[in-house]
Amino acid sequence: MTKVYKSIAVGVEEEKRIITIYYKPYIRYEFSAGQALSRYLQELKNGRIIGRKCNKCNRILVPPRLYCEQCFRMTDEWVYVRDEGIVNTAVVSYITQDARKAERPEVVGVIELIDAPGQGIFHRINVDPKEVVEKTVFGKRVRAVWKKSEERVGDVNDILYFELVKS
Amino acid sequence: MKTNINIKNRVAIVGAGMTLFRRRLKETPQELAFEASRVALDSAGLDVKDVEAVVIGSAPDAFDGFHMKGEHLSDGSMGYMKPVKRVFVGGATGVFTAIAGWWHIASGLYDIVLAVAEEKMSNARPHPQGLFKYIWDPIVERPLNPNLIWIFAMEMHRYMYKYNIKKEDIALVSVKNKRNALDHPAAQAAANISVDDVLKSEVLVWPVQRLDISPVSEGAAAVVLVSERVARKITDSPVWIEGVGWNLDSTHWTSRELAYPKYLEEAGNMAYRMAGIENPRKQLDFAEVYDPFDYKELHHMEGLQIANKGEAPKLTKEGVTQRDGDLPICPSGGLLGVGNPIAAAGMMKVCELFWQHRYEAGKRQVRIKRGYGLAQAWGDLMQVSTVVITKT
Amino acid sequence: MEAESYLYTVGPLAEQFLLSIKNEGKIKAAYCKNCGRLFLPVRSFCTFCGKEVNELREIDQEGVVESFSKVKLDSFGKELKEPFYLAYIKFRNVEGGLLHKLGEVKEPKIGMKVKPVFKESKERIGSLEDILYFRPI
Numbered sequence: 001m002t003k004v005y006k007s008i009a010v011g012v013e014e015e016k017r018i019i020t021i022y023y024k025p026y027i028r029y030e031f032s033a034g035q036a037l038s039r040y041l042q043e044l045k046n047g048r049i050i051g052r053k054c055n056k057c058n059r060i061l062v063p064p065r066l067y068c069e070q071c072f073r074m075t076d077e078w079v080y081v082r083d084e085g086i087v088n089t090a091v092v093s094y095i096t097q098d099a100r101k102a103e104r105p106e107v108v109g110v111i112e113l114i115d116a117p118g119q120g121i122f123h124r125i126n127v128d129p130k131e132v133v134e135k136t137v138f139g140k141r142v143r144a145v146w147k148k149s150e151e152r153v154g155d156v157n158d159i160l161y162f163e164l165v166k167s
Numbered sequence: 168m169k170t171n172i173n174i175k176n177r178v179a180i181v182g183a184g185m186t187l188f189r190r191r192l193k194e195t196p197q198e199l200a201f202e203a204s205r206v207a208l209d210s211a212g213l214d215v216k217d218v219e220a221v222v223i224g225s226a227p228d229a230f231d232g233f234h235m236k237g238e239h240l241s242d243g244s245m246g247y248m249k250p251v252k253r254v255f256v257g258g259a260t261g262v263f264t265a266i267a268g269w270w271h272i273a274s275g276l277y278d279i280v281l282a283v284a285e286e287k288m289s290n291a292r293p294h295p296q297g298l299f300k301y302i303w304d305p306i307v308e309r310p311l312n313p314n315l316i317w318i319f320a321m322e323m324h325r326y327m328y329k330y331n332i333k334k335e336d337i338a339l340v341s342v343k344n345k346r347n348a349l350d351h352p353a354a355q356a357a358a359n360i361s362v363d364d365v366l367k368s369e370v371l372v373w374p375v376q377r378l379d380i381s382p383v384s385e386g387a388a389a390v391v392l393v394s395e396r397v398a399r400k401i402t403d404s405p406v407w408i409e410g411v412g413w414n415l416d417s418t419h420w421t422s423r424e425l426a427y428p429k430y431l432e433e434a435g436n437m438a439y440r441m442a443g444i445e446n447p448r449k450q451l452d453f454a455e456v457y458d459p460f461d462y463k464e465l466h467h468m469e470g471l472q473i474a475n476k477g478e479a480p481k482l483t484k485e486g487v488t489q490r491d492g493d494l495p496i497c498p499s500g501g502l503l504g505v506g507n508p509i510a511a512a513g514m515m516k517v518c519e520l521f522w523q524h525r526y527e528a529g530k531r532q533v534r535i536k537r538g539y540g541l542a543q544a545w546g547d548l549m550q551v552s553t554v555v556i557t558k559t
Numbered sequence: 560m561e562a563e564s565y566l567y568t569v570g571p572l573a574e575q576f577l578l579s580i581k582n583e584g585k586i587k588a589a590y591c592k593n594c595g596r597l598f599l600p601v602r603s604f605c606t607f608c609g610k611e612v613n614e615l616r617e618i619d620q621e622g623v624v625e626s627f628s629k630v631k632l633d634s635f636g637k638e639l640k641e642p643f644y645l646a647y648i649k650f651r652n653v654e655g656g657l658l659h660k661l662g663e664v665k666e667p668k669i670g671m672k673v674k675p676v677f678k679e680s681k682e683r684i685g686s687l688e689d690i691l692y693f694r695p696i
Contacts, residue, residue: 001527001529002351002352002353002528002529002531003183003185003206003207003210004185004187004206004352005185005186005187005202005203005206007186007187007189007192007193007194007199007202007386008192008194008571009187009189009190009191009192009193010189010191010193011191012191015191015566015568018568019569019578019685020566020568020569021566021567021569022564022565022566022567023232023564023567024564024565025565029305031305033306034306037306037307040307061422063306063307069417069419070417088425089322089324089325089328090321090324091317091320091321091324091374092372092373093314093317093320093371093372094370094371094372094373095314095316095371095372096314097312097313097314098294098297098314099294099296099297108311108313108321109321110421110425118422119421120422121421122307122311122313123311124311129373132324132373133373133374135324135327135328138328156307156308156310156311192568193568193571193574194568194570194571195567195573197570197602197604198570198571198602198603198604201604201609204609205609205611208609214609215608229562232562232567242602242606243602243606245609247606247607289568290562290565291562291565292562292563292564292565292566293562293563293564297562297563298562
């Protein structure tokens with residue numbers, strides 16, 4: 001016999017009537033970016049994308065890292081890459097980070113960089129949601145649209161979004 | 168062909184039990200762990216003094232809102248003054264808890280181990296999904312304000328694009344599992360829905376719609392593991408664990424072919440090699456594959472090599488994966504139908520293996536012909552998978 | 560890695576414990592029918608014998624200070640306006656005990672006998688804070 005204990009389910013209304021304990025945590029985090037990502041962010045402020053090359057497997061890793069996780073050795077050199085790529089996957093979000101309804105639908109996806117094959121950047125894509133639903137945006141070439149130089153701060157949001165390259 | 172692993176003790180599952188899976192339960196996390204442990208021990212005919220060691224599986228402390236959750240749950244998991252270990256691999260935890268219990272016995276260290284998985288998801292406010300913001304990289308991903316469903320949507324869409332799979336085909340999984348769950352006494356989201364219902368449900372992050380997703384749940388599940396020596400003494404029908412496997416891919420999910428879970432292929436192979444299975448599609452009687460989203464069942468079927476790449480939807484459409492089909496998948500109703508308390512869900516699948524092998528699954532029962540079953544769980548940002556293969 | 564806020568349930572038996580404090584002004588302990596132990600804090604299972612527990616029993620309200628400490632800083636290291644004594648209080652024949660404040664005492668001692676001082680009945684909400692503090696007998 002499938003054995004299930006008779007646990008006590010509580011509905012939304014009932015929860016207001018039972019005894020509960022409320023607690024509000026107060027914790028904030030400050031993360032250091034580490035050596036490789038610090039340079040990545042600095043270059044984003046300059047309007048450029050930089051990667052690290054592993055001379056053993058010849059991959060250019062973007063975002064850059066100090067070590068190659070496949071060869072398990074330090075990477076060797078910094079390499080600038082173009083801010084262009086091919087759309088690997090894309091989706092349309094109607095919800096916010098906290099699972100609430102978003103004001104406007106947002107398209108995000110993974111862009112495989114031309115100069116760093118196999119490496120993808122996760123970012124927003126400025127394209128009609130219809131192109132996402134019909135999957136016509138897949139495989140299309142896109143290029144980054146950057147914030148104005150004086151507005152860039154060294155953050156992934158220095159790229160506003162990726163946009164279709166007009167052929 | 169078995170691998171050359173030196174296993175001291177063969178391990179069997181001799182008891183299983185779980186709580187209800189619901190959105191909100193009155194019991195505290197310790198009490199939930201206790202309820203599952205109590206039922207599991209009762210079903211094995213054993214008691215707290217028989218338990219030699221305990222393995223506890225629970226996903227982020229942040230859900231329940233207690234630090235060192237393993238230690239906190241220990242009292243309720245029959246762990247008082249015993250060797251207790253907590254394991255955590257995201258959603259893959261549930262199956263991994265059974266694997267960790269397995270190695271306690273296989274190594275020859277213990278004869279009787281209780282493996283308990285628990286998750287309380289209603290404590291975190293406003294919504295447990297908000298906690299997943301910490302799963303993303305803080306430097307290059309979080310500034311984009313991602314919701315967890317985004318990554319499932321990206322994976323699902325890539326899978327659909329690469330193999331030309333339609334939403335209707337994927338929705339069949341949700342329909343099947345929710346219907347299967349109607350026969351599961353602990354199920355939270357069992358329902359008789361149609362493909363149309365799925366396609367008309369609220370679009371959250373295209374292509375993911377509300378009925379493509381398993382519900383937010385809490386609960387606990389447990390199994391009792393024993394060595395062969397003890398199994399032969401206390402039961403006529405032990406359920407042997409023949410193979411275990413687990414594998415972890417890199418955190419850099421953007422550099423991965425999202426349409427195929429390579430890490431699952433590796434985990435599956437590890438378990439298949441141990442169990443001596445060369446053709447899973449033909450040799451498995453049934454499989455409890457991890458289904459937090461409907462497309463995941465298909466994705467995992469292919470990773471486990473039960474179906475060729477891109478062909479899992481075909482098997483579903485042909486009815487092969489129904490309970491009366493040639494290879495039933497998720498006869499329990501899966502996460503889609505029974506519920507998804509992160510760690511307990513995987514353990515629920517291991518419990519299902521136990522009930523199925525022993526013909527104790529009631530209306531959910533499938534035919535056990537060759538004797539092999541499989542439970543699989545998956546976790547993190549498309550990163551880890553755990554597999555257990557059982558045999559009677 | 561915390562959420563914005565947490566709402567914890569106390570468990571079905573602990574709820575009865577808190578309701579006894581609220582409605583009766585009494586501290587009760589959980590009672591395991593199987594092994595006969597009384598224990599605090601209250602939960603629906605017995606850690607020792609692994610059986611369900613669903614009964615509360617009245618206990619002697621007089622407790623003994625097992626240990627205490629003077630708390631001067633808050634969780635973030637800031638000085639409290641009013642430092643207080645935190646004590647672990649054990650009750651006769653009961654396993655475990657309660658963590659609470661001591662009041663009306665200048666120099667507490669381990670082994671000191673204490674009893675609870677409750678808020679006015681109408682101010683009680685069903686919380687351990689319905690007990691203002693424990694004072695020496």
